[in-house]
Amino acid sequence: MAIKEALIRNGFYEAEKESKEYFYIKNSYDDNFGYISVYSEDFFTVLIKGTFKNFILKVKNSGALDKNAYMKIAEAVTSFEREIDEHLEIKVFFEDNKLYLLDFKVLPKSKYLFDRRKNTSFTPLTNVEYSLFHDSLIKGKTLYLNGFFNNIFPETLSPFSASLFKTFEEVLNPFFAENDIKTLSPSIKHIFNKPYINLDAINLAYFTLKSNEHFFLLNFAPHLYLKLKKVKFKDVNLDILREKSIEEFFKDIDENINKLTYETLLENLFIIAANMFAVFAVFFFKFTNHFLQIYNKVENLDVALKLIYLTKNNSLLKKELGLYPFFDFNIQKIKVLPFEYDVEKIEVLIKNILPKSKYILGKNKIIKNTKEIHNLLEIRDKLIIKANEAFDKIKSIINEKINELCSENKLRENLDIRFLEINSLNDLINDNYFANYIFNYTFKKWQYERFSLQITPTEIFEEDIQETQKIISNFFEKNRDKQEFKPLIFFEKERKGNLTHINSLEKVEKGGFCYSKGVSLPMLKNINDYDCVIVESAPLFSYLIEYATIFDKTVITGLKNVPLILKGKKLHLKDGILRVLDE
Incomplete structure (x- = not known):
């Protein structure tokens, strides 16, 4: 009864008769809550939630409904959702400018997915939403790459995580500045809540370090690596780096994790992230050089990888752990069970895997560089553990603040934190929002759902961000058959x-x-x-x-x-x- 009463309270009228002109409303499209589906046997229409300008996306026929009817539907459904978070299919008819409720049923809520991109028959976002992430103050030919974060974040960050992500926009700069490496702004950027790194900044760093981006592309943008006319891997000149020890970076990380409070969250979070990037940068540059020493001897990626991983004793793959699959506020830590496998002796493997001439000439060099990489991979393992520790602390701080706001009746209980933003949370704490926060909360939820549906290019220029859907449509047209x-x-x-x-x-x-x-x-x-x-x-x-x-x-x-x-x-x-x- 609570749902029916809420529907009537928010714009539906209880029907006193049946009608042959009935149709259905679902407050989702393909389990995506950024839209409303309106349909019968004769038509199917999708509406965009939270806006009333160009909000009608006709998918199949127009039906007997006009814009006014769709406006009434959108108003009633969005008003209901601000009060009750349920997934519904509603049977109605429209008469005398009113929506009459015949019946409804509660549908299962969709499960959380790491990647919800889909190629749709309509443009997923509004014109305003396509313009939100373009910055006219940034050079138009600035090139961003999405692949750097594939194993760290889900495909689309929740509004809360995205609002924290903005803090990291210059996260590469401290390490680059300390080492007199020229850089470009922003270091990283989120586009439709999807994390991108500034590829021009990366290329500039490699130029300063007397290297090139080929090995970076192999790792993070293999589609661009495959386009290289001639691959020429080059060592990174580590002498240029004014490197403080890895232990010092980890010490700074630990200190700032311990210092984390809600009041210092953004400041300490930036320092943690900057130090983690510094650790990763040193790790990756050293990994590059040692890997290339092995690769140059064996001239085969698969063989080089076997020499490294089949002989590695200490691995997180063999341990039972509690880890986050990706870092986002809607993702829970899970239990990771160990794998069982045997480790080979490097001397034996080299002898079995390499031709005799390469074995004699390269054995000692391969063994030395393999052991160096094993040590580096322990740094990788420590970094992922520290990232999980930091995220534990951050989630604990945020959840404590949410509980405090709920106990003070400043925040409705059982709201999903991921659809708030850090600024909205601050406004609630400082009594600047009052009851209006729910409008922003639901709009961010609907917008996040649409961002999750939107497919974006793997790399994109700043000036092309507003043309995202056109680029994707052309890509699918070119590759579909x-x-x-x-x-x-x-x-x-x-x-x-x-x-x-x-x-x-x-x-x-x-x-x-x-x-x-x-x-x-x-x-x-x-x-x-x-x-x-x-x-x-x-x-x-x-x-x-x-x-x-x-x-x-x-x-x-x-x-x-x-x-x-x-x-x-x-x-x-x-x-x-x-x-x-x-x-």
Whole structure:
């Protein structure tokens, strides 16, 4: 009864008769709550929530409803949602400018997914939303890359996490400035709540360090790496770095985790993030040089990876841990179970894997650099553990503040924190919001849902952000009927099977191909039963590559958004070519 009363309270009228002109309203579209679906046997229309300008997206026929009817529907549904958070299908008819309620049923709420992108028959966002993230003060040809964060964040950050993410926009600068490396602004940027790194800033750093971006692209933008006319990996000149010890960086991280309070949250969070980036930068530059020393001897990525990971004794893959799959406020820490496997002796593996001439000439150098990489990978492990510790502390602080606001009746209980922003929370604390916060809360929820649906380019210029949907539509048009792809492949074996999208921690199928934008350590068990994993990027230091090397799992990368087109299709991998098979 509470739901029916709320519907009537918010713009529906109780029907006293039946009508043959009935239709249905669902306060979602394809389980996405940024929209309203209005439909019958004769028509299907999608409405955008929270705006009344160009909010009607006709998908199939126009039906018997006019703009005024759609306006009434949008007003009633959004008003209801501000009061009650339920997923409904509502049976109604429209007469005398009124919505009459015939019946309704409660639908299951959709489960949280790490990646909810879909190619739609309509433009997912409003014109205003496409313009929100373009900054006319930034050079138009500034190029941003999305792949750097694939194993750290979900595809789309929640409004609360995105509001914290803004704090990190210059997070690369402290490390670069300390080492006299020129940089560009912003270091990182979120576009439709999706995290991007400034690729121009990265390229400038490599130029300063007497290197090039080829190894970086191999790790974080393999689709761009595959476009290189001639690959020439170059060592990073580490002599340029005024490096303080890794231990000092970790000390600063620990100190600022301990100092974290709500009042100092943004300040301490920036220092933590800046130090974590510094640790990662030193790690990655050193990893680059040591890996290239091995690669130059064996001249094969798969062989180099086997020498590193098959001989590595200490690994998080062998430990039971509690970790976040990705860092966002709507994601819970999960229990990660250990893998069991044997470790090989490096001297024996080198002898078995290399031709005799390379074994004699390169053995000592390979052993030395392999052991150096093993030490570096322990830094990687420590960094991910510290990131989890910091996130634990941040969530604890925020949850404590939320409980305090609820006890003071400043905040409605059971609201989902991820749909607030840090500024909104501050306004509530300072009594600047009063009852109006619920309007902002629900609008941010609806907008986040739409951002989650929007597919974005893997790399994009600042000046093209407003043209995102046009770029994506052209990409899908170009690739929709393509039958063959030449990706970057690790540990290739002939494979056949359907492609399943892994976008949660639930196992879907066994065998065949699976696709995920990124695969973090806690997600490895989910891909264990598949023959082949397709990801948008596969850094050589990642847990995915470590796992794939140990268990001889085929990994495909460098396809950008192509797997979103291939979902559900039968694929065949052979001789370096991924083919789409006829049904």
